Amino acid sequence: MVVMEESLRTLTRVFRRECHRVLDSERTTIQGADGMLMVLQLAMAGVNKQECGDFGVALSEVLAAWKYFLLDKLQLSHNDIPLPQNYDLIQKEYDCFLKRTNTVDLIDVFIMFKELRLNEDPEEPLTAMQLFQFLIGEKESLGKNESFPVCPATPSNKAGICSPQIQRVVRRVFCSYLGLLVNCKNDLALVYTLDNPKRSLGHIAFTDLRHAACNNGSSLFLTVTSFIRAIQLGGKGYAPPESHPLRKHIKGLSEYLNFVDQCQDILGETPNPREAGSKLVSRIRAALVKGRSAGDPVYLAAEDTDKSLKERIGQIHTMQMQSVVDTGISPARPKAYAINHSTAYGGRETVKVLMALLDEEALAPPCRNKVELLSEDHAILNGSAGVCLLTLYKSPEAPTGSSPKPLRNRVLSQQEHIKSKVVRPTIRSQFACTYKGDELPLSRVLEFPSGSQLPTCAHPAPKRTSVEEECDSPGMDKRLKEATNLKCKGPSESAMGEHSGNAWKQAGGKGTQPEPFRRATGTLKRKLANRECAEHGKEENQPPQKRPPAKAPAGGLGKRSSKSAGKKLIAGQSKLTGFLRL
Structure with missing residues (x-):
């Protein structure tokens, strides 16, 4: 080995x-x-x-x-x-x-x-x-790895001290912070440091950040930096809009970027790589153990990792200094276009030590338990069950709408769908059956949804009397044909016609019409109206018909006429009164 x-x-x-x-x-x-x-x-x-x-x-x-x-x-x-x-x-x-x-x-x-x-x-x-x-x-x-104690990952000792999984995960978080200072494009380093320690930047926040980075064509860390810097320094004209998906995570992203800025300040302001590396490791340890007790497994793993990394950084720095002295080659100076030569020089030496440390971590033997590595390794620090790298990269499932809606909503939507199909007229009255081109009311549509079932009249006509049967005879139809045709000729007249007295006068009659003639004329008009309503499907709106009046005694017509003549009628009242008598 x-x-x-x-x-x-x-x-x-x-x-x-x-x-x-x-x-x-x-x-x-x-x-x-x-x-x-x-x-x-x-x-x-x-x-x-x-x-x-x-x-x-x-x-x-x-x-x-x-x-x-x-x-x-x-x-x-x-x-x-x-x-x-x-x-x-x-x-x-x-x-x-x-x-x-x-x-x-x-x-x-x-x-x-x-x-x-x-x-x-x-x-x-x-x-x-x-x-x-x-x-x-x-x-x-x-x-x-044979010297390490191996403990099975059971619920009782999964977070125990003897398990090397916690130490491996904690050490990876330390190295991810250091690696982010070396290579800001390393997305995996940001994945392990974004919500460690807890910053309320979970699955949804990472998904929004990844989508924003994909739209911008940049790395995850550069997306966070540009977003926070635009809010802090851009002003109202250059700040991201309120509808930006990262607006709801601005607090956690600001805390994360501030922590990385503090680490970068240590990297640039401390010229000694050994001292700079020690400060960086101490700062990361303080962030991870904050709010944890001394007996917590993560706390103990962070303490051990802090001690081992500081020791290794000192050894690497010593080896690099010896190699420079032995070969007699001075370290290369920073490039001429560097903005701050002192910061660039001091940071460069520390970066060389950190890169050597990260290379040694990459040469470590692979994890023996692949299930823990790929399925549960990312959920150690925050304790969120079921969170792993694959789940974190997977976008949260959006509702598909396949689940059934509540019954009330489905009934209301169906009613709205029916109302949208029915064109309701602007004016309706109890005599709507006499209007042509009118649609069925909504109540009749809901009552008779089937097209094969024809609606029937809401108020069925009364049984025929002897006078109506007499009017249906061919002789009566022949006598009244001329009087009825005269009323149907006028285009502006209603389908029900005028009072039977006008038809009698237009037919050449004089004086008062006989009682049988008036009854036969009214019955025929009602029959014609019913036929027209049946053709257009309007029988359900026909007003109820009155029973045929009983025979008045002799002289009754004269008294009623003289009594009505004594009253003063308004315009059109005679016509409406005669129609209602039918």
């Missing part, structure tokens, strides 16, 4: 020394075995979303693709392993994620070593098969 560590350090040392020849940025960070597996999981979930619409992937599929991916990238034989589905898209998504976050993996370092090494460097410190065994986590490469 010691030989493997020395070989990997040789690869990274040559890479750091000559990476400016092949990379655009000297602050490129290296993803270790665990980081590579997490990025592969995100890449597979992203491809599944493109192909199937669901951002997710099974753990078994990730582990199967992980082995094939390592063999294929190391150019080893993988004939006995089935090809993962959409492997070309997965590989492309993986490379795009590394390029977007300004990171490389260990296999990239191994491949670039051949073209970056010099003559005095060793030819091949390790083979591709040895690197594959190290990344896959076989027994030959895990001899160092």
